[in-house]
Amino acid sequence: xxxxxxxxxxxxxxxxxxxxxxxxxxxxxxxxxxxxxxxxxxxxxxxxxxxxxxxxxxxxxxxxxxxxxxxxxxxxxxxxxxxxxxxxxxxxxxxxxxxxxxxxxxxxxxxxxxxxxxxxxxxxxxxxxxxxxxxxxxxxxxxxxxxxxxxxxxxxxxxxxxxxxxxxxxxxxxxxxxxxxxx
Numbered sequence: 001x002x003x004x005x006x007x008x009x010x011x012x013x014x015x016x017x018x019x020x021x022x023x024x025x026x027x028x029x030x031x032x033x034x035x036x037x038x039x040x041x042x043x044x045x046x047x048x049x050x051x052x053x054x055x056x057x058x059x060x061x062x063x064x065x066x067x068x069x070x071x072x073x074x075x076x077x078x079x080x081x082x083x084x085x086x087x088x089x090x091x092x093x094x095x096x097x098x099x100x101x102x103x104x105x106x107x108x109x110x111x112x113x114x115x116x117x118x119x120x121x122x123x124x125x126x127x128x129x130x131x132x133x134x135x136x137x138x139x140x141x142x143x144x145x146x147x148x149x150x151x152x153x154x155x156x157x158x159x160x161x162x163x164x165x166x167x168x169x170x171x172x173x174x175x176x177x178x179x180x181x182x183x
Contacts, residue, residue, distance in 0.1 A: 001054040002147055003064040007083050008073035010045045013134025016162070017071070018049035021138060024148050024156035025053045033058050046081055053147060069145050072096060073116070073133050084109060094144045094179075096133050101182025111182040112144035114175050122174075123167040135161060139172030143179040150176045 004021070008014030015036040022034035030053050037048040050064040069092040070083050077083065083093065084106060092110045098118065101111040116136035126132035135157050142150040153176075154169045161168040 001052055001056075001058065001060075002069075002145075003067045004051045004053075004069045004071060004141075004145075005064050005067040005086075006047075006049040006051070006071045006073065007077050007081060008047050008049070008134075009077065010047050011130055011132075012047075012073045013132045014047050014049045014073050016160075017073070017134035017138055018051045020135070020156045020160050021051045021141065021148060021153070022053070023160055024138075024152040025051070027152045027156060028148055030055060030148075031058050037063055046077055067091065069094065069141075071137055071141060073137055075099075092144055094137070094140055096137055096140075101180055104182075112140065112179055113182070114140035114143075114179040116140060116171075116175055119171050119174050119178070123164075123171045125164060125167060125171060135168035136171040136175040139175035139177075140179040142172075143176045144181060 006014040018034040022032035025032040032053045034051045052058050066086045072095045075097045094112045096116040097113050098115045101113050104111045116133035117131050119136040120131035120133045138153050142153045157168045158165050
């Protein structure tokens, strides 16, 4: 089973990203589940969402405590939340940032980066003050993790994005192409 934990802030689309990733995985022939964890439910508050992907039926019904990958939609969270907590040795950390993977010091983990904020703004997803980076980060997920094809991710976005379906699909494709792998 492959487990993913998304870290974002309320309003950035972390929960939607987890759901769309699960839908894309199912389209590819996997079993999948996605669910959120909310603390304080307000825009801007830290939010976690989870996705599980497996070839077998998933009966597990609990939070993900030892993910294989962590996706960080808002890099400012890394000063507030230990995004590596429970991450399996050799796990992947995908960060929305303009920095390069080698700018981060996460011994024992692989780091990939993508400027999902810039991509979201380019495609007019959200506002200048609050870009919605979730679909861009899913394109980057497909490149960095590789277990769900970008074609299925884009198909799931086109079918499930709440608005601007084509712009969201283009953001995912651009992020896939511009993700920097640090390994």
